[in-house]
Amino acid sequence: MAPVTTLMCCLVALIPGLVRPHDSYRRQVTFEYNPGRNSSAAAPNVLHVRAVGRADTIHYVWSSLGAPTVLLVHTNSPNTSLYINWTSLQLPHPSGALRIEPAAAVRYSTAIVFSRLWEYDDVNDTADLSRAPPDSFYPPYLLQDFTWDDANATLDHNALTAQLRGRNVSAPLFANASVTFRIAAFEGSGRDPELPRLLHSANCSKLEFSIEGLRPRGNFSRFGLELLVLEGAGSERRLRVRSTIDDEYTPAVFKVSELLSLRDNASRVSSFLQWKPVAYGARRPRRSDSMQTHNSALRPRESRQRLPVASIAFAFIGTEPGPRTRLAALNVSFGSPGQRLYREHLYLSWSALIGTGEPPRDWFSVLVVAVMAVGLGLPALGLLVGCLVVNIVRRRRDVTGYRPIN
16 A cells, blocks of 8 residues: 555656746837838848846847848846947948947847858768768858848737848849748747747747758758857857657657857856757648758857858947957758658748747646656556555455455
C-alpha cells in the first residue's frame, strides 16, 4: 500500500510543475512608419516598434536602409523615445543619426543585419551549407543591393504587423521573385497559429523570412541566409541548443536553437534570437512541407570583412562599427537530405523570435499532461484498487476465523 500511495502522491505533485505557468505580463505596443519624417520625398523604410512596460521600454527599429536590419534597444524607463535625423541618416557615415532619449536610460543595444542570401550546389546532398565545398557556391545575392517596396502599405496597426519585401532588379532570376521579412510585435504572451507555432512573450517580436519565386541556378541548389550581429563591448555571444521531449506544437521537431547575448560573466541573458530548426516549403505549411535548417558556428573574425556598405545599425552609437563593437557572423541554411521541397514550390519560410531577457520556454500543455496523467495514473489506480481488495479479503478472513483446508 505505502509504495502505491507514494506513487499517486508524486503524480499529483508533478502535474502543476509540468504545465506552463500563465504569463500575464503585458506591454503597450505602438507601430509607426518613418517616425518624425514630414517630407513626402522617397526615403528608406524605417519601422519602429515601441513596447512599453511598467518600468522599461523595448525599441525595435527595422529598416531596409542598405542591408535589412533590426536594431533592438532596451531602456530602463517607460518614457524613452526614438529620434531620427533624416538628413544625416542617408549620409555615408550616419553615426548618431538615430538616438534614444534620454540617452542615460539605455540599458543595452544590439543589431542583427541580414547581409547575404547564399546559393550553393548541394551535389553531396548534405543540406548543410557549412559542409559545402567552396567551389559549389554561386555568387551570393547581396541584400544591400535590393530594391524594397513601400513598407507603409503593409503596416497593420491593429494586428501589429508589417513587412519588408525586396527584389534584386539587376538579377534576371529575380524578375518574378522576392524575399520578404514579415514582422510581428506582441502585447502579451501567446503562440502563433501557423507552424512552427513559436511561443512568444511581451518581451520579444517575431520575424519570418521567406523566399518566393526565385529560380535556382543549379540542379541541386539550396539556399542559406547570413546574419551579422553587432553589439557593444561587455557582451558574450553564445549558441545554445535545447532538447525537448514534447513535439505537440511543432511535429517531429525536438530542439530549439538560441543565439544568446550574455553579460555579467555569462550569468545574465541580455537578448536572444530563438528559432526551431525547421523551415517550410508552403505558405500555409503542414508537417509534410517541413525541411530542416542547419546553422554554422559563430564566426567573430570574419564578420568585419562582410559588413554591408550601409545599415540602420551604423546610425546608432552602440552598434556602429568600431573598435569597441563586437561582431559575429552566423549562417542558417535550409533543406533536408533527400528532399527538394523548394524546387517543387519555389517557396520557403523560416521564423525566429528576437527579444530581451530569457527566451520563452515551451511547457507541456494541459492536454498532454492530462494524457500523461491518465496513462500513468490508471495503472497506478488499478494497482491501488487491487491492493485494497486483497487487504479487505484478508481482513474478513481474519475476522471469521476461516482457514482453507488444503
